[in-house]
Structures are given as structure tokens and as C-alpha cells.
Amino acid sequence: MSPDTVPSPKKPDPNSLAHSIxxxxxxxxxxxxxQIEGASTAAGRSVWDDFSAQPxxxxxxxxxxxxxxxxxxxxxxxxxxxxLGADAYRFSFAWPRLQPSGLGALDPAGIDxxxxxxxxxxxxxxxxxxxxYHWDTPAELEAGWLDRDTALRFGEFASLVGERFAxxxxxxxxxxxxxxxxxxxxxxxxxxPGETLLFDALPTVHHQLLGHGLAVQALRAASVPGRIGIxxxxxxxxxxxxxxxxxxxxxxxxxxxxxxxxxxxxLGSYPDVPDELAPLFGALGGADSRxxxxxxxxxxxxxxNYYMPTRVAAGAGTGASPDGTAEAMTGLPFHLVDIDEYPxxxxxxxxxxxxxxxxxxxxRDRYGAALPPVYxxxxxxxxxxxxxxxxxxxxxxxxAYLDAHLRAAFDAVAPGGAADGVDLRGYFAWSLLDNxxxxxxxxxxxGLVHVDFDTLERTPKASFEWLRQVLxxxxx
Ligand code: FCB
Numbered sequence: 001m002s003p004d005t006v007p008s009p010k011k012p013d014p015n016s017l018a019h020s021i022x023x024x025x026x027x028x029x030x031x032x033x034x035q036i037e038g039a040s041t042a043a044g045r046s047v048w049d050d051f052s053a054q055p056x057x058x059x060x061x062x063x064x065x066x067x068x069x070x071x072x073x074x075x076x077x078x079x080x081x082x083x084l085g086a087d088a089y090r091f092s093f094a095w096p097r098l099q100p101s102g103l104g105a106l107d108p109a110g111i112d113x114x115x116x117x118x119x120x121x122x123x124x125x126x127x128x129x130x131x132x133y134h135w136d137t138p139a140e141l142e143a144g145w146l147d148r149d150t151a152l153r154f155g156e157f158a159s160l161v162g163e164r165f166a167x168x169x170x171x172x173x174x175x176x177x178x179x180x181x182x183x184x185x186x187x188x189x190x191x192x193p194g195e196t197l198l199f200d201a202l203p204t205v206h207h208q209l210l211g212h213g214l215a216v217q218a219l220r221a222a223s224v225p226g227r228i229g230i231x232x233x234x235x236x237x238x239x240x241x242x243x244x245x246x247x248x249x250x251x252x253x254x255x256x257x258x259x260x261x262x263x264x265x266x267l268g269s270y271p272d273v274p275d276e277l278a279p280l281f282g283a284l285g286g287a288d289s290r291x292x293x294x295x296x297x298x299x300x301x302x303x304x305n306y307y308m309p310t311r312v313a314a315g316a317g318t319g320a321s322p323d324g325t326a327e328a329m330t331g332l333p334f335h336l337v338d339i340d341e342y343p344x345x346x347x348x349x350x351x352x353x354x355x356x357x358x359x360x361x362x363x364r365d366r367y368g369a370a371l372p373p374v375y376x377x378x379x380x381x382x383x384x385x386x387x388x389x390x391x392x393x394x395x396x397x398x399x400a401y402l403d404a405h406l407r408a409a410f411d412a413v414a415p416g417g418a419a420d421g422v423d424l425r426g427y428f429a430w431s432l433l434d435n436x437x438x439x440x441x442x443x444x445x446x447g448l449v450h451v452d453f454d455t456l457e458r459t460p461k462a463s464f465e466w467l468r469q470v471l472x473x474x475x476x
């Protein structure tokens with residue numbers, strides 16, 4: 001064999017994965033407005049526009065003003081989705097673009113952009129899954145989710161957007177990851193709006209969930225034909241050791257990361273908290289039962305984002321992490337422990353596909369018949385992708401990641417699998433494009449498509465071509 005013919009390490013076979021995909025299973029890509037649209041000055045400002053303009057907030061000093069310039073290049077991006085053979089596209093409506101002050105009528109220019117984008121999707125027969133809130137609160141709603149009024153404003157926004165785009169959206173997602181907004185944005189201060197309230201951030205849980213419930217009611221009142229759901233991020237939580245202290249803190253983390261966001265939506269109540277932890281949850285203790293009725297609306301589907309499991313130990317941590325999370329957590333009675341037995345993404349996140357199955361199994365065990373059909377609304381990984389001298393981008397880690405996670409999901413929900421009984425309907429890869437990764441700026445590339453952030457040129461990576469082959473080989 002000449003060196004040219006030495007086989008490269010084996011790539012997961014697209015045909016083999018294609019045969020595991022059930023007929024009708026939806027596969028698409030996901031994005032968020034603040035991460036790709038740019039043109040942040042075109043209409044109202046979001047809290048992320050302001051936050052990213054503050055020195056020291058974003059790791060590489062970048063901001064939201066251009067990102068991927070999807071605002072001008074949406075047609076090219078939809079054409080890429082079409083080449084990929086994607087069934088669906090999960091995007092978010094930018095609240096401040098559509099309703100610059102968070103109040104009153106929708107802005108015509110904002111409407112026009114989404115009209116054009118939705119037309120483009122329709123022309124390529126790509127099904128729109130629209131998120132109403134992916135973290136870009138209008139900056140004019142100053143107290144943000146600390147203020148109960150923001151829930152009411154969000155309900156009004158949902159009503160206006162529902163009425164305007166009723167016939168064009170196949171699936172509506174009220175909120176994206178309220179857990180990340182509360183924890184990173186209001187408790188730890190590493191995301192907008194940068195509050196460091198620790199457990200005093202808990203009112204933002206209730207207000208976001210109330211906003212969700214009001215948005216569902218508003219969409220139903222607008223008679224939208226599309227299905228309605230919410231997206232939560234779930235991370236299976238385990239204690240670092242068998243000690244009762246670690247077990248108690250793992251339970252606490254599971255409550256604040258997973259259960260406090262899912263239980264009220266699906267069961268109509270906040271999770272029971274052990275007596276010794278109850279004082280931490282004072283802010284939720286008095287939740288009005290009428291609010292809980294509003295929050296617990298019948299849903300057509302549940303969106304689950306999965307990235308990684310979490311390991312928790314009792315006691316304050318030492319406060320050293322590349323993204324500042326550990327430093328921000330030093331005031332808490334627990335810390336996160338590295339999970340060393342798995343390979344890691346560029347972000348340092350453990351790659352543990354089988355725990356996607358665990359997350360699905362926990363949903364079934366916790367919510368039973370209250371769990372509607374599930375879509376995995378985000379899953380993906382950042383790697384330090386490099387452009388080869390011939391212009392190609394070879395990202396075998398991402399191919400292996402996507403293959404392993406899709407297989408883990410199918411195995412889990414198969415008869416006799418760990419999550420047998422979960423009605424899994426679809427999967428969205430995060431993300432279509434390399435994009436602006438919040439506080440990590442442009443340092444983490446999650447895309448199937450490479451973006452040169454100087455020229456904004458898009459180049460499909462090897463993972464894009466691999467997924468294209470998977471989608472083309474599916475049985476319909
Ligand atoms: C999720 C977010 C998404 C993206 C991925 C990597 O938590 O919903 O916007 O940042 O992580």
C-alpha cells in the first residue's frame with residue numbers, strides 16, 4: 001500500500017445510522033437569533049447587546065453586532081439547510097427585533113425579516129420550529145425576569161407573534177433553557193444581565209415559567225395550528241462520592257438545574273425540597289397556586305436539550321475554571337467535579353452519549369404519562385476545527401459525536417431500552433453554523449458549517465457532508 005491509500009480511521013457509516021432512523025423522525029439544525037443574526041442596531045437592543053458591550057464580559061471581547069450576519073445572508077443559510085436535506089429548522093424570533101421596547105405593536109422591519117426567512121424555508125420545504133425566547137430580553141425591560149411584569153409582557157409578545165405568524169410556524173417553543181438564564185444570567189453573573197444573586201435569583205424561575213404558561217395560553221387563543229412546547233436543558237446529576245453530604249448536594253443541584261424547571265410545567269408543582277434545604281428556596285415557597293395552574297398547560301411536545309452529565313460534591317469549590325463558572329460558584333454550598341472518564345469537547349464538556357439515554361429515562365420515570373412527545377431540540381459539540389490548506393474542514397470528532405448521540409437516543413427509546421416508553425419524535429443538531437457562543441464569543445465552533453468570522457464565508461465541514469449522506473440514505 002502506498003501512503004496515499006492508507007485508510008483513515010474509520011468514520012461512522014452513514015448508511016448504518018440511516019437505517020436506525022424511524023420513518024417520520026424529524027432531523028434538523030438549531031440556531032438562536034442573538035448568536036447568528038447580527039444587525040443588532042437595526043431595531044431594539046437586547047440585554048445581550050448591552051452585556052457584550054461591557055468590557056471583560058465576553059472572553060474574546062466580541063459582541064452581537066455582526067455575528068454570522070444571518071440577517072443579510074439568511075437565503076444562503078437556508079440553501080445550506082436544503083443541501084443538507086434537513087427536515088426542519090429551529091430558529092428563534094428576536095424579541096427586541098420584533099418589539100423593540102418590549103411593549104406595543106410589532107415593528108414592521110422585524111416582521112419583514114422573519115417573513116422573508118419563513119418564505120425561504122417554505123420554498124425549500126423545511127419545517128419551521130420557532131423559539132419565542134432564546135435569552136435576548138429587550139433591554140428596555142430593565143428588571144428583566146426579576147420582575148413579574150416581564151412574564152406578562154412575554155405573554156403579550158407571544159400573542160402578537162402568534163397572530164402574525166400563525167400559519168407559517170409548525171412548532172412553537174416558548175422558552176429556551178430557562179435554567180441557563182436563571183443560573184448563568186441571574187445567579188452567577190456570567191451571562192446577561194450579569195446578576196450575581198445566587199439563590200436570590202430563584203424568582204426568575206417562577207417569572208420565566210409564568211411567562212411560558214401565559215405564552216402557551218396566548219398561542220392557543222391565537223388558534224395557531226402549529227404544535228406548542230417548551231425547551232429545557234437536562235443534565236443527569238450524580239454525587240461525586242457515596243457520602244450523605246455529596247448526595248444531598250447532588251439532589252440540590254438536580255433540583256435547581258432540572259426539576260425546578262420541569263416539574264411545574266409538567267406536574268403543576270415545584271419539587272419537594274428536603275427540610276434542611278428549604279430556606280434556600282424561600283423565594284419559591286409562596287408560589288401562588290393560580291400561577292402554577294397557568295404554568296402547567298397541556299403541551300403538544302417537550303423539547304429536551306442535552307449536552308452533558310454533571311457530578312456534584314459538597315462544599316465550596318476552589319474557584320478556577322476557564323470560563324469563570326467555578327469562580328462565580330464559590331459562594332454556593334456545592335461545587336461541580338470534573339468527569340474525567342470521558343473525552344471532552346473544545347469547551348471541556350464530557351462527551352457521554354449514553355447519558356442522553358439517562359436523561360430520557362429520567363424524564364419517563366419522573367413524569368410518566370404527563371410527558372408529551374419529546375424532541376431533542378439541541379445536542380452538539382464545539383471543537384477546534386481548522387481549515388486545511390486545500391480549504392476543507394475535517395471534523396471527525398463531530399461526526400463521531402453526532403453518530404453516538406443519535407444512536408444512544410434510538411437505543412434508549414427502543415423496546416426494552418433505558419427510556420422505553422418515551423415518544424421521541426426528532427433531533428436538532430446544535431448548530432447549523434459556527435456562531436457567537438455567548439460569553440465564549442467566537443472561541444467555540446459548534447457548526448456543521450464553518451464560518452470565517454472575518455469574511456463571513458460559509459464552508460460546510462466534513463460533518464455536514466456526513467449528515468447529508470445519513471439524511472439522503474433514510475427510509476421514508
Ligand atoms: C445551549 C444554548 C445554545 C448554545 C449551546 C451550546 O445551552 O441553548 O444557545 O449556546 O448551549
